[in-house]
Amino acid sequence: VRASAPIKVAGVHASPVENAWNSVLHKALQDAAAEGVIEYVFSEGISGTDYPRAMREYAEQGAKLIIGEAYAVEKQAREVAADYPETAFVLGSSGKESGDNFGVFGTWNHDGAYLAGMLAGKMTKSNVVGSVGAMPIPEVNMLINAFAAGVKAVNPDAKHLVTFIGTFFDPPKAREAGLAQIDAGADILFGERIGTADAAKERGLKSVGSLIDYTPRYPDTVFANALWGFRPILNAAIADVSAGKPVGKDYTAFGLLKEGGSDVAYVKGVAPADAEAAMEAKRAEIKSGAFEVPRITDEPK
């Protein structure tokens, strides 16, 4: 990123920024602002009805780049972008880019989930692992499927349980779902939702985090995380904007492990050494492009 006047970036978050996914964006943007690369303003908890207005207001206020999520407003978001050709929009989306100024990115941290699954598969004593997710939407499905695939890759006999809590925002409920899985025999939990690790912690078991690094929050519980970093995507977008290049493209790849966007973060020495070695080997393969983690967006069973 070139050192020039910071460009004005606006974040529009449909959820409160506590939500793990939004917090990844929010943190990356805050960091960039702290470094003086951008000037960051944001709105959070913006419902679908208000979302397009927030985008328009920021565009009218002179934001050069607008970061956010188009999931609930795919159609309208593109209309807004078409109305403000001078502003760059880069939004989390399951759809395609459109025009010159509407770029998209997906949340592909399944590489990390696969690798964490490889550790979990070797660690489980009961041979049962569990995943707690919000709702069976594609990106959540892909993540949980990748974790399960990682487990199966090293331990084909392991059983994998899945629970969806039906909402994005109910940590106590995610915790109950986790406890239910433990009661059903699981001894390692993959927490797509915050709250899951609390169940593992309560029962003295291990857990895997997603999107952000949960280990500091649950030092003895969360031994691995399927990290997703937004900074590479952000940097790429900022670079395009600064260079005056169109942002109408798919930025997802910048979030892949191969590109340094996502990764696995794990506490060394928790999993058996051979498991860690196997996992590191696979990680190198992914990096080199020799191996690709399957992307399955069907609802996990």
Next chain:
Amino acid sequence: MSEAILNICSVSKRFGDNLANDDISLSLGKGEIVALLGENGAGKTTLMSILFGHYVPDSGKVLVEGRELPPGKPRAAIRAGIGMVHQHFSLAPNLTVLENVMAGTERLWHLRSGTSAARRKLHRICQRFGLTVEPDARVGDLSVGEQQRVEILKALYNDAHILVLDEPTAVLTNLEAERLFSTLKDMAREGLSLIFISHKLDEVMAAANRIVVLRGGRKVAERLAKETNKAELAELMVGRRVARPVREPSTPGEVVLKVADVSVSIDGVERLKSIDFSLRAGEVLGIIGVSGNGQTTLAHLLSGTLRRDKGDLLLFGEPIGDLTVDDAVRAGIGRIPEDRNKEGAIGEMAIWENAVLERLPRFSRYGLVDRPSGQAFAGQIIDAFDVRGGRPTTRTRLLSGGNMQKLILGRNLMDRPRILLAAQPARGLDEGAVAAVHERLLEARRAGTAVLLISEDLEEVMALADRIQAIVNGRLSPPIAADSASATKLGLMMAGEWNEEHEVPHAF
């Protein structure tokens, strides 16, 4: 009569522009029964509400045994030994008798209700005054008479030695009222002091030692019962001589309404059992009966708000099946409901709206209400029937009971109905208003209207009706000519004593 136990000193109370109590003073001796008399809206209830602490007086004070009561504190009044039986019952229908009686009698922060002690105390009081009720019955399941008893028990349970009863007999049958007054007299002999409010001069003369008359918020007279008479009291109340009109002889015309073998059930209970009667043009047919025996059902049936189970209704000789309100209005049946506040008018609506609501087809075109002609109609009623206190656009709630009754009479009589159904037309009204209503009914009769008068007031029926039938337990007695009727005979009829068959009267 010893020392005054209660003194009300120069009490005044204003509601908006309305001076409801104007410098009223009143005293009550131990063991004395004072009757408070006055027109509707004279300020009786207001005065008693001040005494009991429901209202704060603008000036004046209340002394009990020489000590001043703090204003606006019902608790203090109860502690000072004042018990009040309200004009409109104030009971919690879902609670038991015992709970209704006990509530508020103990320190709120006690950790446990003294239910068994309370039960014993209630039992003692019941015994002493001969007021029996089942302590664990749900109040909502009790009859009106029993509820009245619960109200009195509530006051006695609080060790009241001054008991205030606001129109206690308005909803009671004659028999119940008699029993109530004999209990009250017993209480007075036991040293209780009583104030009661009533519009019924007979009761007042029979029970009270002393009578205080209010008019327009002021005390206008005070008489010992033995030194006055009904006529004087009526005059004092209204401020002029009032005489109830009496019917002059006439010859009735053809039969306009015939009810043949009609039965009606409500919620599975047969309320009317094969009743028969016919009504002729230019006559008043009086139907008497103790409340609860089916007269309300009969009134509703003929008003068009109930369906019959069997039998025929013949209007002007034609069978009409079930009568609806629309049918009734179109056929020229005027209807005066028994409960004017609940059924007769919609308080929050304007006078003109109440005047036209039941005859909207006449005051509308293509589904649109014809406001000007509706208001004109209401104006005519106001002029012709001397409705005081409002213009066509005034909210009806603001009218007093008597004026509301005139409005209801007016909207029915304006169009010269062929049949007029009058259920308890003078209930709760003062002497002046009663006379006015009776005059209107007789006027309609003279004009050829057939009047069906349903009433519990024997005096009223004897004064107005040409023929009288009694309704007992859903059955109708054969008619007798009013000229051959006497209070005793009618009393027997209301007890079900008529010739053909012997029915067990409705237990009360």
Next chain:
Amino acid sequence: MNAVTDIFASAGLWAAVLRIATPLILGTLGALLCERSGVLNLGIEGIMTFGAMIGWLAVYNGADLWTGILVAGLSGGIFGLLHAGLTVTLGLSQHVSGLGVTLFASSFSYYVFRLLVPVAGTPPTIEPFQPIDVPALSSLPFLGPALFTQTPPTYVAILLALVLGYVLFRTPLGLAIRMTGENPHAAEAQGINPMAIRFGSVIVGSALMGIGGAFLTLSAFNSFFPTMVQGRGWICIALVVFASWRPGRALVGALLFALFDGFQLRLQTRLSGVVPYQIFLMIPYLLSIAALALMARRARVPQALMQPYRRGER
């Protein structure tokens, strides 16, 4: 079917039931107390949110857990005061005021939270209540782990249900509250001050709601998230109806609902995706409506519910 019996035979389910039920018990008791005095309190969802936030915030700033509970209760009481002022003193329509309180209390808690806890990443945590073992009982086979290893607020909630039942049906105060809910005019005629009773009931009831919310952040979880109350308040309103305004039945109703939820979470791990999860979530609402239809005839609804009381007005 085997799966079902397995689930019911696991102590974990029953322990979960008590945990899930606790905030519902507290909220339902609060709503029930308000309604018994004749005031519908639809502010519950917002009051629970605020309780969850402020209780957590107090502990985060160094207060101990019980102080956090107390603070949540107090804040609930203050919102109760607002609701009572609008509905009892002014006699405004209760459902409208309640919706207003919910709107205000929830948005206000998010606002306060965001001002005081600027975020980066997931919100900070506190050390929540730990399960305590009831001496002797907790070592019972099955029953011990199922019922007697809960956090203290759970025991308190159950105790409160019994206490409220006792107060309502065995003490003079309870009788005064019930009479006010049935007919405030009758209460006043007995020397009871219906306004004071309603104020007191709404304040105490709302305090219970606040505590119910705080359970979410001080025991069920360890940090606050906006929108985390997730409709639990509305469930409580339904449960009051289901319980036909009796604390004992409210306790049973809350446990039953929690059983559905706990069962549903366990069933999913075995047969995921057979029945849409929405069906499970609808059940408590539909059951409450059915319960209402069945008992409405018996008219045990507090008769003065939602009717403003104004002194000296007929």
Next chain:
Amino acid sequence: MRFERREHRSFALVIATPVLAILCALALAGLLIAIAGAPVMEAYWRILVGAFGSRLSATETLTRASPLILTGLAAAVAFRAKLWNIGAEGQFYLGAIAVAAASSHLFGGLPPPLQVPLLLVAGAAAGIVLLLVPLWLRLRFSVDEVVTTLLLNFVAVLFVSMLIDGPLKDPMGFGWPQSQPVADAAVLPKLFARSRLHVGLMIALVFAVAVHLVQSRTVFGMQSRAAGLNPAGAVFAGVPLGRTLVTVACISGGLAGLAGAIEVMGVQGYVTTDLSPGYGYSGIVVAMLANLHPLGVVLAALFTAVMFVGADGMSRSMGIPSYIADVTVALSLISMLTGVFFTQYRIRR
């Protein structure tokens, strides 16, 4: 101290009270803004700018007011007849999903002049159906409708959630729970280019006037008012109580369903479970603010929309937490309700 009902309201009072109420709400909101460390006076200015300051903000305010007018009318009509319909939120969602379903499965091929009215009717019908359930429970079992309509809101949203997760799920929605979109022919025309303001506003205004005329001029209006004020009296006067209530429910539920319909056809294009930011609930407060007067509902809806859109925009330009918008709306609703009360009552010692 006690309150006494005013029989006559002076015009000055009717004007002064809401002004005072707004000032009071703004003062409280200002306090919160000051706590956030922002300059209060500028914030007030920003609220104004945010609500009317540009073509964008003005059209956005009106866009938000459109469904609020309809849900406000839905509540006002029902409350007048003492039918306590707290269920406009659920009716809104059913109206919306009915439109989405009908457009993608029934009428999708029809040209706009046919399809648009048919869809509006479908939306209204769905709202009606949802309200008829609690009404039936009330008429048949005398179940109080406050609680049933409230509870059905949650049932309705869950039902919609189930549909958009299942049979009505958009296959092109990348697995997200959202309904199939309405056909292009069903999209309501925009009133201005480059804005979201659509003819739904006109529909809402027409209905406000229509409801006003029906209530004040027609036989049905008078009868439904009577039924609300005093059912026994209405029956005695020959008002068919059941039929009147059913008609009222049809109007009320229909308006709420229509609100959902225009929101889908005019703004969103498809249904998600966060389609409504509480339009149904706000509608109730809007109706109360308007004293249940249909034309007042238009003003009250505008007021609510101005407060929200203005404060929301202000939060963005001042960089304070965006939750301030909801706080401001809540404060102004509460103080307006209190204000409306004091136009009806006076304090007496």
